[in-house]
Structure formats: structure tokens, C-alpha cells
Amino acid sequence: xxxxxxxxxxxxxxxxxxxxxxxxxxxxxxxxxxxxxxxxxxxxxxxxxxxxxxxxxxxxxxxxxxxxxxxxxxxxxxxxxxxxxxxxxxxxxxxxx
Amino acid sequence: xxxxxxxxxxxxxxxxxxxxxxxxxxxxxxxxxxxxxxxxxxxxxxxxxxxxxxxxxxxxxxxxxxxxxxxxxxxxxxxxxxxxxxxxxxxxxxxxxxxxxxxxxxxxxxxxxxxxxxxxxxxxxxxxxxxxxxxxxxxxxxxxxxxxxxxxxxxxxxxxxxxxxxxxxxxxxxxxxxxxxxxxxxxxxxxxxxxxxxxxxxxxxxxxxxxxxxxxxxxxxxxxxxxxxxxxxxxxxxxxxxxxxxxxxxxxxxxxxxxxxxxxxxxxxxxxxxxxxxxxxxxxxxxxxxxxxxxxxxxxxxxxxxxxxxxxxxxxxxxxxxxxxxxxxxxxxxxxxxxxxxxxxxxxxxxxxxxxxxxxxxxxxxxxxxxxxxxxxxxxxxxxxxxxxxxxxxxxxxxxxxxxxxxxxxxxxxxxxxxxxxxxxxxxxxxxxxxxxxxxxxxxxxxxxxxxxxxxxxxxxxxxxxxxxxxxxxxxxxxxxxxxxxxxxxxxxxxxxxxxxxxxxxxxxxxxxxxxxxxxxxxxxxxxxxxxxxxxxxxxxxxxxxxxxxx
Numbered sequence: 001x002x003x004x005x006x007x008x009x010x011x012x013x014x015x016x017x018x019x020x021x022x023x024x025x026x027x028x029x030x031x032x033x034x035x036x037x038x039x040x041x042x043x044x045x046x047x048x049x050x051x052x053x054x055x056x057x058x059x060x061x062x063x064x065x066x067x068x069x070x071x072x073x074x075x076x077x078x079x080x081x082x083x084x085x086x087x088x089x090x091x092x093x094x095x096x097x
Numbered sequence: 098x099x100x101x102x103x104x105x106x107x108x109x110x111x112x113x114x115x116x117x118x119x120x121x122x123x124x125x126x127x128x129x130x131x132x133x134x135x136x137x138x139x140x141x142x143x144x145x146x147x148x149x150x151x152x153x154x155x156x157x158x159x160x161x162x163x164x165x166x167x168x169x170x171x172x173x174x175x176x177x178x179x180x181x182x183x184x185x186x187x188x189x190x191x192x193x194x195x196x197x198x199x200x201x202x203x204x205x206x207x208x209x210x211x212x213x214x215x216x217x218x219x220x221x222x223x224x225x226x227x228x229x230x231x232x233x234x235x236x237x238x239x240x241x242x243x244x245x246x247x248x249x250x251x252x253x254x255x256x257x258x259x260x261x262x263x264x265x266x267x268x269x270x271x272x273x274x275x276x277x278x279x280x281x282x283x284x285x286x287x288x289x290x291x292x293x294x295x296x297x298x299x300x301x302x303x304x305x306x307x308x309x310x311x312x313x314x315x316x317x318x319x320x321x322x323x324x325x326x327x328x329x330x331x332x333x334x335x336x337x338x339x340x341x342x343x344x345x346x347x348x349x350x351x352x353x354x355x356x357x358x359x360x361x362x363x364x365x366x367x368x369x370x371x372x373x374x375x376x377x378x379x380x381x382x383x384x385x386x387x388x389x390x391x392x393x394x395x396x397x398x399x400x401x402x403x404x405x406x407x408x409x410x411x412x413x414x415x416x417x418x419x420x421x422x423x424x425x426x427x428x429x430x431x432x433x434x435x436x437x438x439x440x441x442x443x444x445x446x447x448x449x450x451x452x453x454x455x456x457x458x459x460x461x462x463x464x465x466x467x468x469x470x471x472x473x474x475x476x477x478x479x480x481x482x483x484x485x486x487x488x489x490x491x492x493x494x495x496x497x498x499x500x501x502x503x504x505x506x507x508x509x510x511x512x513x514x515x516x517x518x519x520x521x522x523x524x525x526x527x528x529x530x531x532x533x534x535x536x537x538x539x540x541x542x543x544x545x546x547x548x549x550x551x552x553x554x555x556x557x558x559x560x561x562x563x564x565x566x567x568x569x570x571x572x573x574x575x576x577x578x579x580x581x582x583x584x585x586x587x588x589x590x591x592x593x594x595x596x597x598x599x600x601x602x603x604x605x606x607x608x609x610x611x612x613x614x615x616x617x618x619x620x621x622x623x624x625x626x627x628x629x630x631x632x633x634x635x636x637x638x639x640x641x642x643x644x645x646x647x648x
Contacts, residue, residue, distance in 0.1 A: 012124060013194040014149035055126040058144060076576060078515060082146055086516040088444055088526045092177055092192075093147055 117199035141212025158186030169453030239269035241386035260338035261346035278592035301352030329368035398430025446474030514554030521554035523571025
């Protein structure tokens with residue numbers, strides 16, 4: 001069964017965020033609420049697409065992740081870059097902190 | 098240089114205030130993202146992989162010192178201390194916050210800059226030869242015509258919702274440095290048999306997923322008639338361009354599907370009805386714009402300078418920089434100095450806030466406060482006394498801006514790629530860095546000579562890979578980056594679209610593949626041949642063989 005989380009960009013500063021268990025949005029993918037299976041994933045995306053969230057985030061979508069130890073790691077490199085920052089500027093983005 | 102009149106100033110300020118209100122309403126929830134998206138795009142604000150991106154227009158690639166200094170300030174205050182110069186002669190910021198962008202736009206407006214015409218399906222910012230007004234080979238400075246195009250096209254009510262974006266490029270020199278044949282419209286200045294100066298009009302060129310070299314729709318249009326003729330082309334495109342399919346909506350597809358003769362017929366018919374109307378620009382008005390771009394107060398100098406020659410003889414690194422980065426100027430005793438934004442292993446086109454401020458200062462000291470952005474992602478100080486070149490280079494070199502590689506294998510065009518761009522399918526920048534490092538030896542670069550490598554991270558081809566002597570296209574193959582190589586592309590007056598060499602290469606293989614192509618070229622070239630010349634003489638097969646052997 002594939003594991004998925006919802007990601008988006010935050011409206012005011014545009015930064016990458018993930019939907020958490022308490023319905024808030026975190027910059028850390030490890031805070032994300034995971035969904036296993038199609039039905040759970042659809043429910044998660046539906047929650048993230050609620051009209052009232054239109055003033056919090058932009059463009060929510062599901063991504064595939066893997067549990068690696070205590071970390072959630074996206075399976076696609078594009079999404080790995082979004083959790084870190086540009087590979088050519090390791091001083092920038094979340095990887096810099 | 099052109100200075101805003103009251104109309105321009107009012108236009109930009111009103112637009113800035115409108116956008117401030119739009120952002121306020123978006124953040125308050127009064128408008129949805131769906132409603133806001135087209136509005137932000139019309140103000141150069143994209144949402145990219147990590148954050149918003151602000152693209153600022155540099156009309157025809159010309160900047161004053163105070164403008165470049167302000168771009169540096171904006172990089173520091175609203176971004177993370179750097180900006181990225183693009184293949185459209187513009188600059189992009191990668192990390193602005195939406196709620197701060199209205200202030201950034203206001204700061205831009207203070208120096209007569211904006212983000213208009215940097216996005217959306219309108220006529221985009223016009224591009225031209227970075228050496229305009231300075232080049233020894235130029236017929237006439239193209240910028241007065243670019244400025245007239247800017248005024249005609251900005252917020253043109255009829256052309257704000259075209260089928261797709263529309264890009265116009267102009268060259269005033271027979272040696273095309275503006276890639277005019279791969280634009281929606283390319284204008285090439287030349288003289289007709291009567292000795293009048295006008296333009297060849299080329300239409301339907303472009304890169305992206307369906308690349309074409311443009312076709313000549315009219316061999317000569319006089320200056321007075323240029324704008325009504327452009328209007329006629331845009332009207333035909335606006336009416337007949339395909340709106341049913343985003344990927345077939347550019348004018349190149351219309352020209353390809355209908356044929357240039359049919360398009361010419363439609364344009365001529367439209368033009369015959371409007372050519373004597375308000376878009377006919379008389380000589381006096383053209384003269385007014387030529388005056389705006391009058392040459393700076395050059396001193397009368399001998400073309401040689403003894404100190405300059407002495408510095409070249411004494412300092413090999415300076416001599417190398419002059420060899421590649423300094424270009425002949427039309428005025429005796431002056432030269433065009435190219436500032437490479439391609440340090441070995443660096444990120445093509447990136448400049449820090451302080452580098453921008455330094456170049457601004459140096460332009461005031463040595464180049465009449467005039468700076469240019471090139472579509473190859475470098476900067477230019479167009480009017481430098483030969484006697485000042487050594488001092489200029491010394492100052493540039495101290496801030497990592499003195500790289501001597503213009504036109505060489507390490508002067509690579511690269512789009513931002515997957516490191517920044519939401520559309521990308523693979524990274525471009527790391528590959529450009531590795532190629533740059535592989536060929537870092539300057540003697541080797543001299544031996545190779547002119548070689549244009551251009552890298553795009555997806556089929557939209559922002560990195561112009563189709564017109565690279567060696568083009569590289571990054572794709573995603575089952576979750577892994579891989580790179581397709583094209584050979585024989587050319588963006589110059591001899592424009593051609595590169596041909597795909599064969600199967601793509603993995604990230605690990607591709608730099609070796611490029612090196613094997615270069616080695617092969619050195620083996621088989623005739624005296625004086627550039628890579629592209631050798632390719633044109635021998636064709637694809639010898640290069641294919643080194644890439645794939647018996648594969």
C-alpha cells in the first residue's frame with residue numbers, strides 16, 4: 001500500500017508546507033499526516049481542499065512518501081527538493097536550517 | 098537612454114497600486130486563488146517549487162546604473178541576496194513573499210522599472226542585441242524601435258488575451274546576437290535597394306516543444322510602416338491562432354499549419370486597411386526616439402592605448418579576458434566589456450546583491466552608467482575606454498566577475514531547472530556546473546574555441562537547447578533524471594534547430610558524453626572550424642559513433 005501526504009505552498013510567503021494531524025500546516029514533512037490507501041488519501045486531499053483553506057495555502061496535492069526510520073521521504077526527486085531546497089544552494093531552503 | 102515620461106510613470110504607479118489592492122483582497126479571502134492567479138501572473142508573480150518568483154522586466158536588456166543598484170537592493174531586502182538573469186534579458190527573484198511584493202514593485206517603480214509583460218498571453222518584453230548602440234557591425238541602434246514596440250505593445254487592449262504569449266526580438270546588426278529567427282516575430286534591420294533602412298520581418302520561429310526557425314513574411318518594411326505591420330500580424334494571429342490547444346497556440350503552429358504564403362496574404366490584406374492609420378509613425382517621431390538613445394559623450398581618442406597594450410603584455414589573465422570578453426566598439430578608443438556570470442562551477446546567470454551594486458558602480462565610473470543584460474545570461478558594460486579596461490577588469494575580478502570565457506564551452510546557458518522551477522522535469526544547473534568544471538582549463542577552452550552549450554530542464558526549452566551547438570534536454574525517466582543531447586543547433590543569423598543524437602544519458606554519463614563529442618570535434622576539425630562548422634561539414638554520424646559506438 002502506498003503511503004501519501006498532502007503538500008501545498010503557503011499563501012502569504014509561498015513556502016512549502018504539509019498537512020498535519022491537527023489540520024494545521026507544517027514546514028516539516030515529518031509532521032505530516034499520512035494516508036494509506038486510495039480512500040484515505042482522497043479524504044486527506046478533500047480536507048486540504050476545503051474552501052476555507054484558500055486563504056491559508058495554494059494548490060494542495062498528494063505525494064507518495066516512504067517511511068525511512070523516523071523520517072518521511074518523498075519517492076519523487078522533485079518532492080525531495082521541495083522538502084529541502086535547491087540542490088545547488090544548500091545554504092537556502094529548509095535544508096539550511 | 099530612454100527616460101519615462103509622465104504617462105509611463107503614471108501607468109506603472111497605477112498598476113503597482115492596483116496590484117497592492119489585489120494582494121490585500123487575496124490575503125483577506127475576498128478573491129480566490131483561481132481569480133487571483135491571472136492577476137498575479139500579469140504582474141510577473143509566479144508560484145514555483147519552493148516559493149513565489151518575481152520576474153522583473155528589463156526592456157530590451159538595457160539598464161541604467163541606478164536601476165541595477167536598485168535590483169541589488171531588492172535582492173537583499175525582499176529576497177535572499179541574489180537574482181537570476183534570464184534568457185529573456187530579464188531578472189528573476191526566487192524567494193519573495195507575496196505580502197511584500199507590492200512594496201518591491203513600488204521600489205522598482207522608483208527607478209522606472211516594473212514586472213509588466215513578463216508573463217501572461219500578451220506581447221512580452223521585447224529583446225535585442227546586447228551591444229546595441231555600441232557594436233562596430235551595427236547598421237543602426239535598434240533600441241529606439243524596441244522602445245516604440247514597448248509603447249505600442251504595453252497593455253495593448255486588443256492583444257492582452259492572445260491565444261498564447263508572444264515574443265518579439267530585434268537586431269540592428271547582420272550578426273544576429275538576439276536570436277531573432279527563433280522568436281514569434283524577429284526583426285532584422287537591413288537596407289533595401291534604394292538605400293533605405295528598414296526591417297526584414299520573420300515570423301513563426303520559436304523553441305519549446307515544437308521548435309521552428311522563423312520564415313520571412315516580408316523582406317523589407319520601412320521604419321514608418323513597421324508598427325502597423327506588426328499590428329496586422331498580431332491581428333491575424335489573434336483571430337486565427339489556435340485557442341483549442343495550449344500546445345498548438347503559438348503563432349509558429351499557425352504559420353506551420355497554414356503555410357507562410359497564406360499567412361502573408363492575410364497579413365497584407367489586414368495591413369492594407371490600417372497602414373495609413375494612426376500606427377504610421379512619421380520621421381519626426383522616430384527621430385525623437387533616436388534622440389533618446391543618442392550616443393553618450395564619447396571622447397575623441399586614438400584607437401590604440403599604450404597602457405592597455407602594456408597591461409595585456411604583462412598580465413596573462415587580463416590578456417585572456419580581453420581575448421574572449423572584450424568586443425570591438427564603433428567608437429575609436431572604446432571597447433565593449435562583457436561581464437561573465439559564468440564563473441567556473443557557478444550558477445549561470447546568478448548575481449549577488451553586492452555584485453549587482455559593484456557592476457552598477459563600475460558602469461558609472463567606466464561606461465556612462467549603461468549596463469546590458471544578454472540573453473546568454475551575462476552582463477555588458479557597453480562603452481568602456483580601452484585605457485580603463487584594466488582597472489575595470491581588476492575590480493570585476495576581485496568580486497568573481499572577471500571570468501574570461503565569453504562564447505566558450507563554459508559560457509553555458511542554463512534554465513533554473515528542477516532546482517527551482519515547478520515545470521521542470523530534471524535539474525539543469527548542476528549539469529552546467531559539472532560541464533564547466535570538466536572544461537575549466539582555459540588553454541583547453543581556447544583550443545576548443547566557440548562552443549555554445551545550452552541546457553533546458555524540460556521541453557519548454559527556456560534554456561534554448563534546440564539552438565545550442567550542443568543542446569541538452571533534461572527529462573524524467575521513471576523517476577530518474579536523464580539527458581537527451583541535440584547537435585547542430587544555432588541561434589545566430591544561420592539559425593538551425595539541433596537534431597537529437599540518440600538515446601538519452603543518465604546524470605552520471607552525460608558529462609563524459611559531452612567530453613567525447615568535444616574530443617571528436619578536435620580530432621576531425623579542419624583549420625579554423627568551430628564545433629558547429631565541423632558538425633555541418635561531417636554531419637551527425639561521426640558524433641553519433643562516439644556517443645553510442647555499436648549501440
